[in-house]
Amino acid sequence: MPGEDFRIQEMQLEDLESVLRIEASSFTEPWSREMFQEELAPDISLVLVARTEEATILGYLCGSIAEGAFHISNVAVDLGVRRLGVGRELVRSALAQACRRGAVTATLEVRASNLTAQALYRDFGFIVVGRRRRYYTKPVEDGLIMCLDQLDETINAWSEGEKA
């Protein structure tokens, strides 16, 4: 599986078995099937998977867009294919799609100890703008609020980089 090509596509109901397996191995308080199903329905949702040609799900991202703000609520990549660029492509694609759908900023919460995810978000220009005391449980821990302003400038900078 490592090194396989993949595409970023909208999550489908039939992806949920794989998504739930990755979710269970990634978080101490995994989302339930119902929580993912709720994410799939509304117009404001932006719910993506990374899928190989053989239809294997490598990772997923859940978010929603409201009043010009894109909120990323969940991202995870299968343990066996981490650090191969899947998470980066999920975030890149989500930010680009959110921008096309009118988002001008992006926000998220991340565990204070989750330096891996923070490094990924910082690469995109997210900065820490606040702290939610004891926001998480299992274990209890603060959440950092990260924000990326001027989404359009970020996306334009990628396009410039690709042209160069």
Ligand SMILES: CC(C)(COP(=O)(O)OP(=O)(O)OC[C@H]1O[C@@H](n2cnc3c(N)ncnc32)[C@H](O)[C@@H]1OP(=O)(O)O)[C@@H](O)C(=O)NCCC(=O)NCCS
């Ligand atoms: C966070 C997560 C989604 C990253 O996915 P990934 O596919 O492994 O990440 P990528 O390979 O795309 O890495 C992109 C960048 O993230 C950072 N990063 C990823 N893994 C890292 C690690 N183990 N240590 C340090 N930085 C890391 C690096 O900046 C990396 O860029 P680089 O490889 O050029 O140095 C994945 O580790 C994961 O599923 N973690 C568990 C769930 C989780 O914490 N989700 C986030 C909740 S807020």
